[in-house]
Amino acid sequence: MTSVRLDEHEHGKNNNLNLIRLILASLVILSHCWILLGGVETEPLYRLTGNLDLGGVSVIGFFFISGYLILKSGLRWSSPQHYVAARALRIFPALLLSVVLCAVVLGPFATKLSIPDYVLNPLTRQFFWQATLHKVHLALPGVFQDGRRLQEVNAPLWTLPTEWTMYTTVMTICLLHKWRFSLDRSAWRPARQSFSPSCLRCR
Helix, strand or coil, rough: CCCHHHHCCCCCCCCCHHHHHHHHHHHHHHHHHHHHHHHHHHHHHHHHHHCCCHHHHHHHHHHHHHHHHHHHEEEEEECHHHHHHHHHHHHHHHHHHHHHHHHHHHHHHHHCCCCHHHHCCCCHHHHHHHHHCCCCCCCCCCCCCCCCCCCCCCHHHHHHHHHHHHHHHHHHHHHHHHHHHHHHHHHHHHHHHHCCCHHHHEE
């Protein structure tokens, strides 16, 4: 039986990674339907297992796939600056757009407060801090406060600080790997030179 290496199929479209991501994203959305409306206790997988839900399992799957791809990217980077720029462009533009749309478009439309009260409420200002990944504030004043178990707006944003932390962890690991590899090469270079054919002829 011919063995198949994962890295032989990670490029292009012949690996079903996009399909797996679509399935995982669909499971997250499906899971949140129960969690947001009735609580995690009503979610099918949680009712079956007592400690797992479809959203949590799917997030683990996302982190597994992302971890593999990001580590490969980190090992191939041309510089740490290039790696950081690529990761920042992957997160912050979409994050900023999402925060602005939720706070500026959805919030005023869905809030039960008056527009001035909504704008001046501290929760509105705190919601914008998510764009910096400094701290996650998922609630907007007067939004989704009609008896739901959770009053969160765009709940999946909680994963982004964790994702950014993993990005920096991978960068640190890759830096240490490249530094050690460079030390190993420099340590072996004198030994290779001492056994080179030209040196042997000189002797």
